[in-house]
Amino acid sequence: MSMTRWKLTIEYKGTDYAGWQRQKDDPSVQQAIEEALYGFCQKDIRLHAAGRTDSGVHATGQVAHFDLDYGDRPLTGRDLAKALNAHLREDSVSVIKAEQVDSEFHARFHAVNKRYLYRILQRSAAPTIDNGLVWHFVRPLDPDAMKDAAEVLLGHHDFTSFRASECQAKSPVKTLERLDVQWFDYDEHGGTEIRIYAEARSFLHHQVRNMVGTLTLVGEHKWTRHDVQEALEAKAREAGGPTAPPEGLYLEQVFYDE
């Protein structure tokens, strides 16, 4: 018996799932891929993801690992990805890459950085092409003010004010490496897309969405940069801003040491 550990890089449209993690009654991304694995090798194989994503949250670079005993037959990453994707044809999940990795590799524990993207579409008219793929924000936003206030959250902090009550992390202290607000106006259509990139070794539950919701208060000039500072220092969830909806959030990339 020769057990091989595989690393998958996965893209999915979160709209169609109740999140990454298996649920009793609702479709999950984990279940979709585990069923594809069963279809491929008729074995019940458990996937371990770099991080769970909530219902409606998308991924362009989720990572998961699993162990496969494929006997002595040769199997390339290319063939494995292709076989899994054949079983995922009816799903909004694609295996972008499959790589054989060291048997010690762990998608979650060995992740050294994760990058999330949050997309806001600020305009009056509802999104059509991007429906379910952006947070549609009707009221005007000042992205310059948001960019400025985001600096307050950078670095090593107790992020209790931006932590969901159901968060299971042992410590609320995290190091936020990047919180970058970019934006561009659409030509003819009016409207502005604001893209917020967040990077850290790990995040608290809802941390990105709570930081984004807070930054929109600044964008609306309801809060100042100083209010964000005070919210952070209060170390209490009720001091932070609202939770941005899931549809704007993308798990873009998980980084590992070589």
Added chain:
Amino acid sequence: MSMTRWKLTIEYKGTDYAGWQRQKDDPSVQQAIEEALYGFCQKDIRLHAAGRTDSGVHATGQVAHFDLDYGDRPLTGRDLAKALNAHLREDSVSVIKAEQVDSEFHARFHAVNKRYLYRILQRSAAPTIDNGLVWHFVRPLDPDAMKDAAEVLLGHHDFTSFRASECQAKSPVKTLERLDVQWFDYDEHGGTEIRIYAEARSFLHHQVRNMVGTLTLVGEHKWTRHDVQEALEAKAREAGGPTAPPEGLYLEQVFYDE
């Protein structure tokens, strides 16, 4: 009675429609907006678009005009767009802008330029987030070769080789102002997105999709730039390449003289 001519700028996800034009049995974008207009003012009003788009083709900047007798009540473009969008909530159509225009304005006849975008996603795995929004191309493409060959089609030509048999245009001669091939690689995921921008005063039916299909032959190294030249000069549809699918095509913008 005071009749006012209005210009609408319209975005839609073509996936959900049998195209712009009203159909007997299938949902169309035109019907969706005309029904919204009926909901707004209880009148049957006919829309005139800058150009019909086919089933599955998207628009971020379609333009249409219509006449409205709203009595002496004041009506701003902002209010009109908002009211129409309220009636379009269940549709994949949004009115981005509504402007009062001169009573001589004609969305189709006065258009001086139209810009289309064609998106190709070249990679093995099927698109999830962009499903229905790109042409998924599995085989490798050489975008440099495509960019080079695109130059052949620029300018004033008889485009019969790129014209659908059902095309109703009087003349196959058009002036292609721009055919620009751009591309970028996705970080982690592998895969390349190729974006082809086409601009002209007007296009023949399927012209953009037929030019794109032809350029992919060059991208696959099945054709050379010289083959594209010969196809153009043959002035026969069977000499041109295949028709690219509708899901990659976007009517981006229609230009008018001030």
